[in-house]
Amino acid sequence: MDAIQRDELRGHLETLVLSVLGTGEMHGYEVLRRLCLRGEGMLEMKEGSLYPVLYRLEAAGHIRGRWESEHAVRRGPRRRVYRLTASGTRELDARRDRWRAFVRILNPIVEHGA
Amino acid sequence: MNTLHTFVDGLVGPIVASPLRKRGMREELLGHLRETTAEGEAAGLSPGAAASAAIARLGEPSALRQSLQDSVPGVERWLFWSMIARRDEESDLRYAARLTSFLGSILLVVMLMPVVAGVLAAGLFRGYDAAVAVLLKVLPILMTGFVFASLIIFVAQWLDLRMQRCIAAQRRLASVLHGLLFVASISILCHAMANAMLHVVRDTFLHGLQADVYLATLGIAMLCLVGVSVDGWHRWQRARGAA
Numbered sequence A: 001m002d003a004i005q006r007d008e009l010r011g012h013l014e015t016l017v018l019s020v021l022g023t024g025e026m027h028g029y030e031v032l033r034r035l036c037l038r039g040e041g042m043l044e045m046k047e048g049s050l051y052p053v054l055y056r057l058e059a060a061g062h063i064r065g066r067w068e069s070e071h072a073v074r075r076g077p078r079r080r081v082y083r084l085t086a087s088g089t090r091e092l093d094a095r096r097d098r099w100r101a102f103v104r105i106l107n108p109i110v111e112h113g114a
Numbered sequence B: 001m002n003t004l005h006t007f008v009d010g011l012v013g014p015i016v017a018s019p020l021r022k023r024g025m026r027e028e029l030l031g032h033l034r035e036t037t038a039e040g041e042a043a044g045l046s047p048g049a050a051a052s053a054a055i056a057r058l059g060e061p062s063a064l065r066q067s068l069q070d071s072v073p074g075v076e077r078w079l080f081w082s083m084i085a086r087r088d089e090e091s092d093l094r095y096a097a098r099l100t101s102f103l104g105s106i107l108l109v110v111m112l113m114p115v116v117a118g119v120l121a122a123g124l125f126r127g128y129d130a131a132v133a134v135l136l137k138v139l140p141i142l143m144t145g146f147v148f149a150s151l152i153i154f155v156a157q158w159l160d161l162r163m164q165r166c167i168a169a170q171r172r173l174a175s176v177l178h179g180l181l182f183v184a185s186i187s188i189l190c191h192a193m194a195n196a197m198l199h200v201v202r203d204t205f206l207h208g209l210q211a212d213v214y215l216a217t218l219g220i221a222m223l224c225l226v227g228v229s230v231d232g233w234h235r236w237q238r239a240r241g242a243a
Helices: A013-021 A028-038 A047-059 A086-112 B002-012 B019-042 B047-058 B061-070 B074-083 B092-126 B128-168 B172-202 B207-242
Strands: A063-067 A080-084
Touching (some): A013 A028, A013 A047, A013 A063, A013 A086, A028 A047, B002 B047, B019 B047, B128 B207
């Protein structure tokens, strides 16, 4: 099977990020790593595209970021850890509902024709 | 790691946003690139190849820059575009003049605050005539000070821009010379501001604050000096790393 191109992912990336963050708080790199893992290597996306999505979701109040503690035992730049807010949880539920409806309606058409 | 620094600086530098937001973007992207580079090195790539691969995985720089720019809230973008961001092909002099108009308007507000306080206090406790008297005494000093301060700010801004160019070109002597002139102009400004503030507070009902005002102004001057030195040193190291 061919990899899922980034054009096909466009429009779903926010939902995917919200969904990953729904499992717990994590930093951007970890979000990406989990997306790749769950996508079984079939998600072809430019890694940089994650950060504008995170910033947009944060501006919308769906996620909240905080800089990792200065005392964290690691070298290098600080990492920003994101978590879902109450508004994000509601948004994720709404997006999941929309996704289910999307699949329910489109799937029979794609599978069996109109 | 200088490759990563240079790449991230080039990517985030032109984005129109607050310095705080840009710093956050820089730090986050740099952290990401470092983790990806470490991953590449662990897979057997040389440090240089791992860094290049990490940068390539991030995506096309101009498209990424545009996405990052789009993620900046509109109000912030407007504020920093119209006031602070450097436009394409803008000369140092023109840019310095525009920055001066922005900083000058902030300065005017800061300078007017004690006057407003003095006039309000005079008006409340002694009546309308006392308030007018305070205004007549203070406004000429304030306006002269404002014009003088704007001129110095303009010169300081222009020197700062020249210093940055010299640092980027690795011209050590010219960088230090421009830096010293910059610090001298800021010192003159702070001294003049402190004196003007002293006049203002002396002519109003804020006598008790004289020493505090002077100390606060000196404190700002010292902070400026330390800030310029640290920033200059930091830029110099970056320029050396990039060279």
